[in-house]
Structure formats: structure tokens, C-alpha cells
Amino acid sequence: xxxxxxxxxxxxxxxxxxxxxxxxxxxxxxxxxxxxxxxxxxxxxxxxxxxxxxxxxxxxxxxxxxxxxxxxxxxxxxxxxxxxxxxxxxxxxxxxxxxxxxxxxxxxxxxxxxxxxxxxxxxxxxxxxxxxxxxxxxxxxxxxxxxxxxxxxxxxxxxxxxxxxxxxxxxxxxxxxxxxxxxxxxxxxxxxxxxxxxxxxxxxxxxxxxxxxxxxxxxxxxxxxxxxxxxxxxxxxxxxxxxxxxxxxxxxxxxxxxxxxxxxxxxxxxxxxxxxxxxxxxxxxxxxxxxxxxxxxxxxxxxxxxxxxxxxxxxxxxxxxxxxxxxxxxxxx
Amino acid sequence: xxxxxxxxxxxxxxxxxxxxxxxxxxxxxxxxxxxxxxxxxxxxxxxxxxxxxxxxxxxxxxxxxxxxxxxxxxxxxxxxxxxxxxxxxxxxxxxxxxxxxxxxxxxxxxxxxxxxxxxxxxxxxxxxxxxxxxxxxxxxxxxxxxxxxxxxxxxxxxxxxxxxxxxxxxxxxxxxxxxxxxxxxxxxxxxxxxxxxxxxxxxxxxxxxxxxxxxxxxxxxxxxxxxxxxxxxxxxxxxxxxxxxxxxxxxxxxxxxxxxxxxxxxxxxxxxxxxxxxxxxxxxxxxxxxxxxxxxxxxxxxxxxxxxxxxxxxxxxxxxxxxxxxxxxxxxx
Numbered sequence: 001x002x003x004x005x006x007x008x009x010x011x012x013x014x015x016x017x018x019x020x021x022x023x024x025x026x027x028x029x030x031x032x033x034x035x036x037x038x039x040x041x042x043x044x045x046x047x048x049x050x051x052x053x054x055x056x057x058x059x060x061x062x063x064x065x066x067x068x069x070x071x072x073x074x075x076x077x078x079x080x081x082x083x084x085x086x087x088x089x090x091x092x093x094x095x096x097x098x099x100x101x102x103x104x105x106x107x108x109x110x111x112x113x114x115x116x117x118x119x120x121x122x123x124x125x126x127x128x129x130x131x132x133x134x135x136x137x138x139x140x141x142x143x144x145x146x147x148x149x150x151x152x153x154x155x156x157x158x159x160x161x162x163x164x165x166x167x168x169x170x171x172x173x174x175x176x177x178x179x180x181x182x183x184x185x186x187x188x189x190x191x192x193x194x195x196x197x198x199x200x201x202x203x204x205x206x207x208x209x210x211x212x213x214x215x216x217x218x219x220x221x222x223x224x225x226x227x228x229x230x231x232x233x234x235x236x237x238x239x240x241x242x243x244x245x246x247x248x249x250x251x252x253x254x255x256x257x258x259x260x261x262x263x264x265x266x267x268x269x270x271x272x273x274x275x276x277x278x279x280x281x282x283x284x285x286x287x288x289x290x291x292x293x294x295x296x297x298x299x300x301x302x303x304x305x306x307x308x309x310x311x312x313x314x315x316x317x318x319x320x321x322x323x324x325x326x327x328x329x330x331x332x333x
Numbered sequence: 334x335x336x337x338x339x340x341x342x343x344x345x346x347x348x349x350x351x352x353x354x355x356x357x358x359x360x361x362x363x364x365x366x367x368x369x370x371x372x373x374x375x376x377x378x379x380x381x382x383x384x385x386x387x388x389x390x391x392x393x394x395x396x397x398x399x400x401x402x403x404x405x406x407x408x409x410x411x412x413x414x415x416x417x418x419x420x421x422x423x424x425x426x427x428x429x430x431x432x433x434x435x436x437x438x439x440x441x442x443x444x445x446x447x448x449x450x451x452x453x454x455x456x457x458x459x460x461x462x463x464x465x466x467x468x469x470x471x472x473x474x475x476x477x478x479x480x481x482x483x484x485x486x487x488x489x490x491x492x493x494x495x496x497x498x499x500x501x502x503x504x505x506x507x508x509x510x511x512x513x514x515x516x517x518x519x520x521x522x523x524x525x526x527x528x529x530x531x532x533x534x535x536x537x538x539x540x541x542x543x544x545x546x547x548x549x550x551x552x553x554x555x556x557x558x559x560x561x562x563x564x565x566x567x568x569x570x571x572x573x574x575x576x577x578x579x580x581x582x583x584x585x586x587x588x589x590x591x592x593x594x595x596x597x598x599x600x601x602x603x604x605x606x607x608x609x610x611x612x613x614x615x616x617x618x619x620x621x622x623x624x625x626x627x628x629x630x631x632x633x634x635x636x637x638x639x640x641x642x643x644x645x646x647x648x649x650x651x652x653x654x655x656x657x658x659x660x661x662x663x664x665x666x
Binding site for chain 1: 337392
């Protein structure tokens with residue numbers, strides 16, 4: 001295992017120490033239980049957004065804490081759900097009196113623990129609602145999930161719902177916008193290589209030198225099919241066809257296209273993927289009106305990519321364009 | 334070779350097509366000869382900054398074209414200098430009448446070709462000055478270089494000189510600021526894995542399963558030493574000691590610390606490296622006043638990192654903080 005780490009057991013804590021040292025203007029990091037809140041939390045009268053999940057997907061979620069996006073993130077151990085305690089303390093720390101929205105990726109542990117945290121927070125008089133993302137069209141059920149997995153749309157949802165909360169929309173309104181984003185978003189990913197969980201010390205799965213996995217999950221869960229590596233054109237066609245046909249997106253639609261790197265894939269390849277995706281969508285009469293290209297929801301050092309499409313309307317486009325100021329995503333501020 | 338590409342021969346052109354499709358609001362891409370200019374080029378009365386070099390280091394340089402940073406970038410083939418023709422056409426395309434500054438990394442081919450392009454541009458009546466970056470403390474001469482290699486400081490210099498040009502400083506002033514940044518900046522990098530140049534089809538060098546290369550160049554050129562992999566703490570100590578002792582940075586200094594990923598290293602590891610660097614510098618009495626953490630000057634999919642320090646003063650800090658709006662670096666706009 002080749003990683004820039006010290007002790008595999010301390011990876012998350014040392015990462016959080018790094019985030020705390022790097023971004024004191026944007027976030028505050030609380031240890032034991034571990035959670036990250038925006039530096040000016042709680043923001044009075046604003047709906048607070050709390051997300052979280054296993055570590056190893058950076059910059060998601062901790063890197064998305066800040067103005068215009070999340071109020072707090074609870075990072076679990078690598079690929080392991082955070083505890084209800086972490087989520088509860090994060091929820092209490094950012095509650096500004098206008099309610100809290102939990103943004104939960106659809107994995108059994110995350111859903112269960114966020115539900116428990118929401119119950120506990122309600123018991124302390126905090127209004128809590130939840131939205132669960134489940135945008136991955138690859139598989140219906142999987143290793144850690146009943147139903148579809150929550151993947152790339154989570155990043156987009158956190159940005160758009162964050163802008164809605166910043167604009168002082170009510171909890172019900174922010175929740176409705178978040179649900180619209182999840183409902184109009186679809187994703188699928190693929191891997192060229194496995195990743196290695198630090199405390200496991202060996203690759204999560206084995207892929208031959210000439211193989212790839214289509215429909216991979218963000219923890220290395222199996223996808224739809226394992227096959228010989230193929231040109232970017234063919235890979236994008238497989239992913240994008242599955243994504244586009246699922247909603248379905250149709251000719252005349254305007255979309256936000258998110259080409260995501262899995263952690264070990266360089267930007268030069270992501271632009272080649274974007275080029276293929278743009279050509280594919282043109283062929284379907286679908287226009288990319290906004291885009292995001294980079295490694296934002298990762299699987300440690302896995303090589304590969306995922307494609308997420310969100311069908312846009314004026315409301316969503318305006319919220320996407322609004323200023324955001326976080327360690328991982330920033331513009332207009 | 335596992336890459337998200339089509340034909341290895343078309344990697345750069347397809348990447349540029351992707352950039353053109355993704356960012357028409359920020360940049361325009363010209364093909365044959367290949368160069369990228371900011372969408373509103375030429376900007377009248379502003380010093381224009383032109384950089385370039387081999388592809389494979391994305392987002393550098395093409396991703397840094399836009400308001401507050403570069404006016405143009407000339408991308409060569411992967412790890413190959415662009416031609417004087419590309420640089421000349423880029424220079425002419427962005428000349429706004431206030432002169433053009435060429436930002437050149439110290440590699441023999443880049444230096445020679447930029448010199449030729451500058452001569453040709455002068456022949457057409459354009460005032461051209463050059464600054465050469467040579468911040469890599471690892472080795473004095475190397476495979477492609479007489480003297481030190483230009484690495485991480487190039488990213489920082491392009492941002493700071495770009496802000497100075499945006500503020501309508503004169504060509505002489507922008508050049509002086511750029512030279513100050515290079516003079517006060519030092520870097521060193523390391524690799525956990527090799528990278529594979531697409532048209533070569535096999536790793537540039539071989540590293541054992543338990544080995545790393547300290548002082549690596551951004552094209553996989555050999556560094557100072559090959560050794561057994563070590564904890565992040567020890568790696569940072571080796572890199573940072575070489576960097577700090579070279580200038581020398583001294584107690585009381587304020588620095589910009591840039592922790593860069595080589596392309597295949599995930600953000601979670603870069604934050605662990607940043608944490609170690611922050612602790613190391615504290616021990617030396619050096620304060621990190623600004624930072625940049627991410628993969629900005631890469632070596633295709635190489636796993637590894639580099640550390641760059643820039644000694645700050647009020648002028649440089651203010652220019653660093655100024656708004657920038659490029660595909661690869663953006664804030665305040």
C-alpha cells in the first residue's frame with residue numbers, strides 16, 4: 001500500500017487537523033465527536049444543512065462546508081458511516097432556529113444513523129427534515145444499499161440547496177428544492193483501478209490489467225459489468241446512455257453536466273470524457289448549460305470517473321450560479 | 334496502460350476540444366497551431382501574460398487562462414515543449430498594446446522556443462519580456478534542464494503576476510513582481526508511482542512496490558534519491574527541510590504554502606501532508622499566511638506530491654488575494 005499517510009488508524013483525524021489548520025477562515029473542526037462547521041455557525045434565521053458519511057470521498061462532504069453550501073459535515077471512518085452522536089452534535093452546533101436539513105446518501109448505515117440523530121435532535125426541540133440522494137442508475141440494490149446508491153448528485157444538491165438556504169428560504173422550501181434536484185438527477189460511474197482502504201491495507205477488489213468495472217460504487221462495490229478496457233468514447237456512451245434513458249432526459253432539455261474523477265484520474269482525462277459527453281448529448285438534442293469537471297466525490301485513489309446529469313430550470317440554474325465559498329468549491333465570493 | 338482516452342495520438346486535441354466545449358465564457362481555444370486565450374482577449378492597455386509547456390500538467394497552464402491570471406497558454410504534446418509558432422500566435426492574439434510577458438518553466442526546449450517566439454514577436458513590433466521559473470531545489474541540472482527545474486512556483490507566479498497585470502501595472506512592474514515571486518519561492522516533490530505517457534504506452538520509470546522517489550521532476554525525471562516508502566511525517570520533513578534551508582526561510586517569515594498533488598493522489602492525503610507541513614513550519618517559527626491545496630501542476634496520473642513555499646510580503650499577499658476567474662483557479666469573481 002503506497003499512500004501519503006502516517007498510521008492507517010489516524011488518517012481521518014490527521015486529515016481533519018489539516019483542514020482545521022488550512023481553512024480557519026471558512027470552517028471550524030470539532031474533535032471527538034468529529035464534525036466540521038462553517039466558521040460563522042450558527043447562522044441565525046437560516047436553514048442549516050448538515051451532511052456526512054464515510055471519509056475517503058474528499059472533498060465531499062467536509063470540503064463543502066462554508067457560505068452557500070453546507071453548515072456542517074460529519075465524517076466517519078474511511079468508507080464507514082458517522083455515528084448518530086456526530087450527526088447530533090453537528091446538528092445542534094449549526095441550528096440557527098430555522099430548522100435543519102439532513103442530506104443523506106442512500107447507504108443503509110448513513111440512513112439509519114441520520115434517522116436516529118434526527119430523532120434525538122427533535123427531542124431537543126430542533127426541527128429536522130431529511131433528504132436522501134439515490135441517483136446512481138447502475139444497480140437497484142447493492143452491498144451497502146437497499147435501493148439505488150447516492151452518488152454525484154449529492155455534490156450538486158449540496159450546492160443548490162445551500163444557495164436556497166443562504167437566500168433564506170424556509171425549511172420546507174429548501175427540502176422541496178433538494179428533492180427536486182435528486183429527482184431530476186441521475187449518475188453512473190466506472191473504475192479503471194480499485195482503491196485501498198488504509199486500515200485494510202490491500203485493494204478492495206481486483207481488476208485485471210486490461211479490465212474495467214462499469215457501474216462501480218464509490219466504495220468499490222461491484223457495478224453492472226466487468227469488461228475489457230475500451231476507448232473513452234465507448235465508456236461515455238455506456239454511462240451516458242444509462243443515465244439519459246433513465247430519467248428520461250429528452251431533446252430540448254438543458255442540463256448541468258458533472259464529470260467527476262474518482263480520485264486517481266487526472267484532469268486531462270476528465271476533459272476528454274467531457275468532450276465525449278458533450279458530443280453524445282448533442283446527438284440527443286440535450287444542451288449542457290452548466291458544468292462541473294473535477295474530482296469532487298472520490299473513492300480514495302481509485303482511477304475512473306462518473307457522469308451526473310441534472311435537468312435544469314430557471315430556479316435551479318440561478319441557485320447553482322449563486323456565490324459559494326468553501327474549501328472545495330468556490331466562486332463569486 | 335489504463336486511461337480514459339481514445340487514440341493516444343489525439344489526447345491533447347481532444348482535451349482542448351473538451352476545454353473549448355466546457356468554458357466558452359472564460360476561454361477560446363484555437364487549433365493548429367494550438368493555443369488558449371481568455372474569451373475577452375486582447376484586453377486593451379493591459380500587460381498580457383503568456384505561458385505554455387508540455388501537456389500532462391493540467392490544470393497548468395490552459396486551466397489558468399482567464400481574468401486575473403494568464404491571457405494565453407500554448408500546450409505542447411504531452412511532456413513536450415510547444416513550438417515557437419504556437420507561442421508567437423498566442424502572443425499576437427493577446428497583445429493589448431501594453432506588452433507581453435512570457436512565463437517560462439526552466440526546461441531547455443521551453444526556454445529555447447519561447448526565446449525564438451519572443452524574437453519573432455518583437456520583429457512584429459510587440460514588446461515582449463520573459464521570466465523563467467526555476468524553483469525546484471531537488472537537483473541542479475537534470476534530464477531536460479540546465480540549472481534548476483521550474484515547478485510549483487509557476488502556478489503561484491501566474492496568479493500573482495496575473496493580478497498585477499489586471500491592476501494595470503506596466504510590463505516592467507509585472508516582470509519585477511514575477512521575478513520576485515520566483516526569487517522568493519522554492520519547491521520539491523516526490524513520487525509514489527510513475528506516470529505513463531500515452532503515446533509511450535508504458536511507465537516512464539519503474540518503482541518497486543515499497544519504493545518512492547524523492548526530488549522527482551514533473552516529467553518523471555529522476556530526483557535526489559530512491560528509498561523505501563516512509564510515513565508522511567518523514568516525507569514532509571525531507572521535502573520541507575530542503576525547501577526551507579535553500580532560501581533560507583527564517584523564523585518570523587510569513588509564507589504561502591502550496592501542497593500540490595501529482596495527479597493520482599487524492600485530497601485526503603494532501604491534507605495529511607498539509608498538516609505535517611504546518612507542524613514542521615511551526616517548529617521553525619514560520620507562519621503559513623496563505624495556502625493552496627490540490628492538484629494544480631500534475632504529472633499525468635503520477636501519485637505523489639510537491640511542496641512549494643513563497644515568502645510573502647504585503648504586495649504579494651494582496652495580489653494573491655485579488656479575484657481570479659479561470660477554469661482551474663477561481664475566487665472573488
